[in-house]
Amino acid sequence: MTSRDTTPRRSTPRRSTPRRTLLKGTLLGTAAALVPAAAAAATRGSAAAPAGTALRLPAPTGPHPVGLRTVHLTDLSRTDPWVGGPRQVMLTVLYPARTARGCPRAPQLTRDEADAFAELAPLVHEGLPAKGTVDWGAVLTHGHVNAPPLPGPRPVLLYSPGGGDSRTLGTHLAEDLASHGRIVVLVDHPGDASQVELPSGLRYTVLRGEPDPATFHTMIDTRVADLRLVLDHIPDFLTGIAPEAPAIGIYGHSAGGTAAVYAAHHDRRILAAADLEGYLDLDDLGSLDRFDRPLLLLRTDGFDGAARLERSWAGLPGRRALLTGAGHWSLTDYAALVPRLQTAGLVTSATRTALVGTADPAVNVEVLRHRVRGFFARHLL
Template sequence: MTSRRTLLRGALLGAATALLPATGSLPATARAVTPGRTAIRLPAPTGPHPVGLRTVHLTDPSRTDPWEGGVREVMLTVLYPARDVRGRPRVPQLTPAAARAFAELAPAVHSGLPPAGTVDWGAVLTHGHLEAPPLPGRRPVLLYSPGGGDSRTLGTSLAEDLAGHGWTVVLVDHPGDASQVELPGGVRITALRGEPDPATFRTLIDTRVGDLRLVLDRALGEGLGGLPPAPAAGIYGHSAGGTAAVSTAHADPWVRAVANLEGYLDLDPLDGFGRPLLLCRTDGFAGAERLTRSWTGLTGERVLLADSGHWAFTDYASLVPALQAAGLVTPTTRTALVGTAPPTARLAALRHRLRAFFAHHTGPGSGTGL
């Protein structure tokens, strides 16, 4: 019988969005914590279970890192339904070192974000409790790949909600094209600047697919972070992460369903793609014409977020309106990044749609409620 590891060889390619220029719902409440700095909050998950959080570092000796050389490394955040969170602190969205790096990078990642020293990014807490004991039993795993130039932490709000409803959710960082990633050896900043050429696009997506298949292998084989092996898997991703998610599902028969949150699918043919597919887009995305064209011929559920921008699928959907309320982001910046839709209703609708999709195709986690 062919093993899963045998089938993990190779990776398909796709498309990605632009990364850094050449030179990170419920409306969050802004509050001053030190003179001249502001802290913001992430929206709470809605599931019946509290959420546990573990950080995992993986290496893949079979691959060479295309950006810096050496063995390929991947950083993960594993979120899961917890049995008990007493005495387990909530984990910051960014480590202190990553928060310092992001504060410097933020205005370059997205024009209009506040400059360094203005926002206390290190004070933003997740709702994940450090090393909380998990609920017993095996449950489906969902992998998340972020957009080009974003770190995995900007997918926290959707992931926590899925975990609170019973799934194990793995946020995957892709060192080299993420804005910043804290590895055991220190913080690594993206190696890319400006608009990647087609060859770099392909390298980026090929590398991401390799990362995702490594994580799938571990999650379905031996488990991640001390959790038991998963009985089923799904993938979702934003922008370049959506491209990589679909490419991974096309190549890997163990992926039961994939959700593409506004990622291009036009660099490689997807003939015969037969997995359940959720295609989500916004009405404010500048690349809407190309995006729609790249989805031609694909069968799947389609969702449109009205009055929304490209990053409305990320934590920016709640963080940016909070920064605007604090006077740190202009209405123009908010509209360009996430649109004008009320964050509460938009996040609730998106969370519900993802839960319903993955519950139908991967099986619900323990205690899942739609």
């Protein structure tokens, strides 16, 4: 695939996605390829950081172990707005497993993704450690590769990450939802995500700082179409996991929250939506005044875009929730990772406050999980 940047082109969301699409369902690598990587990550720790600073994600709280697989989609009917060629999307599918015995835990990032992220991290989020300081590839998820699924029908939740972030930064919340009986599909949006490993190789972000309005619109247009593509193929890649047509919800962080709500606005298959601090003022994507499905609007008290956010949410019939002592990225895995980096002396207190706030990370992680889990439990059977 071409890796050159191009000028973003505006596109208008369509009501349906043509079916000329290629789908590849794979495990995270293959079991044979992953076992050495997972074993190495488990024993290596965070080799580049001071002793005792290995980064860990909070464990899920539900009764079920979590299974994991990855899926690659190619939409032959749509041109990638960033680099040209057919549009490609990568997914991580997390689901409640019958057992995790004999199934290795997956690393949060593949080795190539971790190397790329180590270089990009301080550019995407000012104040994160420089390359060579933290071994991001040593962070393990609680997802067990190709674990046998727990039998029974399950609601499905789609997740769209924040602009500039990859799908992997939504891992802890997704794993918790899966451990409580949901199927969660983490969606990467190549081009604006920091890095995405496709079968053809790594794709890097085209973003350089905050996107201008035209670029932001292209991001959201593209994400809405990506999410529609995923909706079209849920029956295909959930074969063997979900036995029947599931109830579907959607949630997202920041630009992902924006995309999630507009995707729900345009697609009746989505029965409930949660916006984790994403603006909803893109009127050319459709007025949300008559949005008629359950909607969770969750924000932090430390977000510097709070005034615009509140204006864009005004009048919407959503359930409101506030995370206190928190920053914008408290709604991602940074909530758990950044305080550990501060304890190790690898980020300053000012960086921690700017990213995730000052509250006890364990408290905010649990509040976020409780709010999102409870919302979908009420509205998706």
